[in-house]
Amino acid sequence: MRTIFWKDCLWLIDQTKLPEKEELIACETVDELIDAIKRLSIRGAPALEAAGAYGVALASHEREFSDLEEMKRYLVEKAKIIASARPTAINLSVGVERVLEKALSGESIEEVRKIALKEAERVAEEDVERNKKIGKNGAKLLEDGDIVLTYCNTGRFATVDWGTALGVVRSAIEDGKRIKVFACETRPLNQGSRLTCYELMKDGIDVTLITDSAVGMVMKKGLVSKVIVGADRIVKDAVFNKIGTYTIAIIARYHKIPFYVAAPKSTFDLNRTAEEVLIEERSREELIYCGEKLLAPREVKVYNPAFDFTPLELVSAIITEERIIYPPYEF
Amino acid sequence: MRTIFWKDCLWLIDQTKLPEKEELIACETVDELIDAIKRLSIRGAPALEAAGAYGVALASHEREFSDLEEMKRYLVEKAKIIASARPTAINLSVGVERVLEKALSGESIEEVRKIALKEAERVAEEDVERNKKIGKNGAKLLEDGDIVLTYCNTGRFATVDWGTALGVVRSAIEDGKRIKVFACETRPLNQGSRLTCYELMKDGIDVTLITDSAVGMVMKKGLVSKVIVGADRIVKDAVFNKIGTYTIAIIARYHKIPFYVAAPKSTFDLNRTAEEVLIEERSREELIYCGEKLLAPREVKVYNPAFDFTPLELVSAIITEERIIYPPYEF
Numbered sequence: 001m002r003t004i005f006w007k008d009c010l011w012l013i014d015q016t017k018l019p020e021k022e023e024l025i026a027c028e029t030v031d032e033l034i035d036a037i038k039r040l041s042i043r044g045a046p047a048l049e050a051a052g053a054y055g056v057a058l059a060s061h062e063r064e065f066s067d068l069e070e071m072k073r074y075l076v077e078k079a080k081i082i083a084s085a086r087p088t089a090i091n092l093s094v095g096v097e098r099v100l101e102k103a104l105s106g107e108s109i110e111e112v113r114k115i116a117l118k119e120a121e122r123v124a125e126e127d128v129e130r131n132k133k134i135g136k137n138g139a140k141l142l143e144d145g146d147i148v149l150t151y152c153n154t155g156r157f158a159t160v161d162w163g164t165a166l167g168v169v170r171s172a173i174e175d176g177k178r179i180k181v182f183a184c185e186t187r188p189l190n191q192g193s194r195l196t197c198y199e200l201m202k203d204g205i206d207v208t209l210i211t212d213s214a215v216g217m218v219m220k221k222g223l224v225s226k227v228i229v230g231a232d233r234i235v236k237d238a239v240f241n242k243i244g245t246y247t248i249a250i251i252a253r254y255h256k257i258p259f260y261v262a263a264p265k266s267t268f269d270l271n272r273t274a275e276e277v278l279i280e281e282r283s284r285e286e287l288i289y290c291g292e293k294l295l296a297p298r299e300v301k302v303y304n305p306a307f308d309f310t311p312l313e314l315v316s317a318i319i320t321e322e323r324i325i326y327p328p329y330e331f
Numbered sequence: 332m333r334t335i336f337w338k339d340c341l342w343l344i345d346q347t348k349l350p351e352k353e354e355l356i357a358c359e360t361v362d363e364l365i366d367a368i369k370r371l372s373i374r375g376a377p378a379l380e381a382a383g384a385y386g387v388a389l390a391s392h393e394r395e396f397s398d399l400e401e402m403k404r405y406l407v408e409k410a411k412i413i414a415s416a417r418p419t420a421i422n423l424s425v426g427v428e429r430v431l432e433k434a435l436s437g438e439s440i441e442e443v444r445k446i447a448l449k450e451a452e453r454v455a456e457e458d459v460e461r462n463k464k465i466g467k468n469g470a471k472l473l474e475d476g477d478i479v480l481t482y483c484n485t486g487r488f489a490t491v492d493w494g495t496a497l498g499v500v501r502s503a504i505e506d507g508k509r510i511k512v513f514a515c516e517t518r519p520l521n522q523g524s525r526l527t528c529y530e531l532m533k534d535g536i537d538v539t540l541i542t543d544s545a546v547g548m549v550m551k552k553g554l555v556s557k558v559i560v561g562a563d564r565i566v567k568d569a570v571f572n573k574i575g576t577y578t579i580a581i582i583a584r585y586h587k588i589p590f591y592v593a594a595p596k597s598t599f600d601l602n603r604t605a606e607e608v609l610i611e612e613r614s615r616e617e618l619i620y621c622g623e624k625l626l627a628p629r630e631v632k633v634y635n636p637a638f639d640f641t642p643l644e645l646v647s648a649i650i651t652e653e654r655i656i657y658p659p660y661e662f
Contacts, residue, residue, distance in 0.1 A: 019628045292622055
């Protein structure tokens with residue numbers, strides 16, 4: 001099953017429920033989708049690209065319109081709101097804009113709906129295809145016996161299917177290589193423990209869970225041969241990804257372990273530098289509670305950025321659907 | 332109130348209940364104490380030294396003995412069990428052995444009991460005194476305006492009172508310096524969120540909670556001027572401390588931020604090298620559950636060492652009750 005798909009309305013796997021249960025949410029309105037994005041029921045840059053794309057289709061289907069002009073104004077307005085549901089991953093707005101542009105070329109309400117949905121389906125389809133290409137390219141970097149450390153979730157749940165960094169692992173295994181994985185839990189929302197471990201175990205891939213802070217020790221002990229992570233945005237001078245990625249990149253460099261980034265071209269935003277990108281700060285509650293359990297004093301000050309950026313000098317290679325890009329990075 | 336004290340029997344603050352409530356446990360038997368140590372109701376190397384010391388006193392009080400020889404055999408036997416309740420922190424066995432040796436000099440059952448308890452009280456008293464000295468020495472390293480990043484809990488709950496690394500912060504503030512603290516949550520048991528934030532807020536010290544993996548970003552942003560951590564054992568070539576310490580030491584070095592260790596002399600074990608110390612592995616459940624919440628698939632493989640070791644070349648100075656030791660370390 002895909003992470004996100006259209007069947008009469010928009011469906012997505014509610015990732016906040018994993019690993020306890022794999023449950024679907026139906027989104028019949030854009031508001032429901034935005035809520036799902038903000039709650040991280042769907043997350044991961046490539047999956048958000050599809051969510052953005054389907055979001056515009058949803059806007060065209062969610063209500064009646066008195067005429068075409070009203071519909072188009074509505075789509076433009078809703079597109080803006082969807083694109084800004086999360087500020088750091090660029091892919092969300094890439095998906096939105098692509099479908100919006102196509103949809104605005106429609107000449108009747110019904111045609112706009114058809115075009116929007118068809119283009120959104122194409123975005124989703126292309127995501128799976130490009131992930132397979134990323135996987136194929138990246139698999140060349142992995143050798144039989146490699147132990148890959150990864151962070152957050154970059155697999156089927158972060159994409160429409162297959163995955164980026166985990167797609168590379170899947171492709172290498174499909175090629176007959178024996179690959180093991182260390183998954184970091186990825187605080188505060190534990191996408192590593194909840195999603196990466198879940199999907200790798202389901203596929204029979206050997207995975208061991210560690211705390212984020214154990215990365216130093218497992219590298220020192222020689223237990224890791226390569227790092228592969230995903231990306232939320234790649235700018236001129238840095239890779240934005242889940243908070244903690246930069247820490248891992250430094251530790252990998254210290255132990256002379258290759259640090260690879262796997263991401264589709266739509267993640268690139270080469271007109272900007274790291275300093276120009278807004279980093280989303282998430283709620284303090286994410287560090288204060290874990291489920292019902294109180295982890296910290298309710299009134300404590302919290303600094304909870306969702307992402308950090310890793311300067312390109314710490315990145316050994318970037319794997320895209322087109323090729324492997326090596327330093328010095330000249331995009 | 333002290334973290335551990337004797338009043339008719341042995342009392343300790345149940346740290347597993349913090350920050351929800353500050354609750355005491357009474358230990359009337361050595362078995363209850365060992366259980367409390369294993370559950371981490373009491374933890375922190377210096378606090379464990381006092382726990383070991385009081386444990387021998389408890390062994391002498393917990394039952395009747397038919398004669399002095401039987402009592403001494405019993406104490407020797409129980410002492411071994413207490414000392415091995417946790418394998419990595421050396422202080423536990425230091426406390427046990429100190430009281431055992433004194434107690435064995437007693438010439439009657441009643442005298443052994445008195446000697447054991449008196450010596451245990453002295454261990455606890457000395458811990459508070461030496462922490463004040465560590466604080467006083469370490470405070471020289473802090474300047475007005477410093478922002479200290481710390482890890483795990485090294486404060487009043489890790490000791491009998493005052494703390495080691497947090498004792499340094501307390502002493503610097505007592506000297507009139509304005510010091511702020513970043514506390515890392517310290518997965519998987521969140522001693523940073525639960526204990527460090529709690530005790531600093533209670534003392535009105537400015538503390539901000541971050542995830543362990545955010546250390547890279549806060550250092551890159553220039554938000555941290557110094558790191559101070561505690562230690563569970565200091566050997567010839569390395570400092571053992573909570574898993575994650577080594578990761579922070581590398582990140583600090585990368586950003587040219589001083590990395591200090593604060594620990595009493597009883598933490599030193601200079602006849603050993605890092606490779607000779609057993610690192611406790613804790614249960615997989617610590618990463619799979621958080622309270623009632625399932626964080627990972629129940630069957631996932633987990634690697635959950637409680638400690639790591641930081642080679643001395645990454646340590647800028649070690650603060651003890653006697654002095655500040657600088658590299659090259661010649662103990």
